[in-house]
Amino acid sequence: MKKFLLSFFGLFAIATAAFFIFAPSVFEKQTNMVDGKSLPPITPEAQELHDSLMIVDLHGDTLLWKRKITDSVDRGHIDLQRLQQGNVGLQIFSSVTKTPRGQNYDSNSADTDQITLLAIAQLQPYRTWFSILERQLWHATKLGRAVADSDGAITLISKPADIDGLSGNDRPIGVLFSAEGLQSLEGKRANLQKLYDAGMRMAGLVHFFDNELAGSMHGEKKGGLTDFGRQIVTDMEDMGMIVDIAHSSHATVAEVLKIARRPVVSSHGGLQAVCGVNRNLTDEEIKGVAATGGVIGLGYWDGAMCDTDPKSVAKAVKHVRDLVGIEFVALGSDFDGAVTTRFDTSGIVHITQAFMDAGFNEDEIRAVMGLNALRVLRQGMSPLKDLPKQAVEPTQESSQ
Structure with missing residues (x-):
């Protein structure tokens, strides 16, 4: 025995x-897959232009997974080598802290959480097993370690001046810390400062469920901002943390756009005019984001575009350009966000090719691939007191 x-x-x-x-x-x-469907060949002209671009991706969820950004791996969509191959100049990494069981786009309860099991299975520090705030702080630590381990290949972006270091032939890749929903505050206003001190400079208010701040497009009630949410939006703008309306309910989006004093971002998603999935922005919401001087980050998966063809991204860009102007649209891949795409981050040149095939000129391509996002990041990270008055009072002209 x-x-x-x-x-x-x-x-x-x-x-x-x-x-x-x-x-x-x-x-x-x-979970994070490439569908392997055919793509058109890359022309020498597209590759030459792509190699000269400053490329910014407003949203990737790599920090959720048990691997180092600096390690080259055979899974997922983003790592350092693939960022370099794709000529990415700045990657925003978002922290996912809670997802509901049976997650869907229509209606989710906040009562369940799948990330707890993932945190345990990945043998994350014990403090992260039952605290959403600690999970987010752990993701900040992981990003900081990636910077330290990169031998200068990655640099953390936490203020406008840091963006200046992303130019030149031997430029490092910038990384910026964001949040997929501020349920991580655990209902405490003081925790926002903890996240800011950990390097967070952009944050979505909600994810797939309603929380203490606001209603989610995928929540049960889909309401607007709460009093706590309004206070947090004000605090974020005051300290230089960009407000991200991705996943927000229509009511939340409307309220944020009404009270915003800074550029607002929709970091990853699509447009109702191109793909009628509920999470995608209406034309009125597009106009509202433009009125703040913000940008709309377009994703590459079927929930954003109704397919994974880069041509659909070009179609969405054209819609934004024709509606409000080319300066209000950017890239927001949602790579490593439990999505299937046509290519990983090493293949972003296929977006450049799709833009050229759609007839966009060089200035338009440069704007969408990165310069629009850089403008908003510079403005959004500046402490409010340091901005000229006209920079914090959006005018109606910007939405025409």
């Missing part, structure tokens, strides 16, 4: 170890 028990517990220990070693990577391989 003793031999049997020793054998049993030995096998159990091996099985347990194998689960914690292999399960997270297997799960990610099944």
Whole structure:
């Protein structure tokens, strides 16, 4: 019997170890995928232009997964090598802290959470198992470690002046810390300062469920801002943290756009005019974002574009350009965000090719691929007291 028990517990220990070693990577391989469908060849002209661009991606969820950004891996969409291959100049990494069981675009309760199990399976620090705030602070630590381990290849962006270092032939890749919903505040206003001190400079108010700040487009009530949410929006703008309306309900979007004193971002998503998924922006919401001087980051997965063809991204850009102007649209891939795309970050040149094929000129392509986003980041990270008055009072002219 003793031999049997020793054998049993030995096998159990091996099985347990194998689960914690292999399960997270297997799960990610099944979650963040490239569909492998055909893409048109890249012309020499498109490659030459692409290699000269400053490219900014407003949204990637790589910090959620058990791997280092500096490691080259055979899964997911983003790592340092693939950022370099894609000529990405600045990548915003968002922190996902809670997702509901049975997650869908229509209606989700805030009562369940799948990230707790993932945090345990990935053997994250114990403090992150049952605290959403600690999960977000852990993601900030992971990003900081990636910067430290990159031997100068990655640099953290936390103020407008940092963007100046992203130019030149030997430029590092900038990374900026964001949030996929501020449920991580755990209802406490003081926790926003903790996140800011950890490097956060942009944050979505909600994710797939209603929280203490606001209603989600995918929540049960889909209401607007709460009193706490209004206070947090004001605090974010005061300290230089950009407000992201991605995943917000229509009521929340309307209220944020009404009270905004700074450029507002929709970091990742699509447009109702191109893809009628509920999370995508209406024309009136597009006009509202433009009126703040903000940008709309367009994603590459079917929930944003109703397919994964880069041509659809070009079609969405054209719609924004014709409606409000080319200066209000940018890229927001949602890479590593439990989505399937046509290519990973090393293949962003396919977006450049699609823009050229759609007839956009060089200035328009440069604007959408990165310069529009850089403008908004510079404005949004500046402390409000340091901005000239006209820069914090959006005019109706910007939405024409």
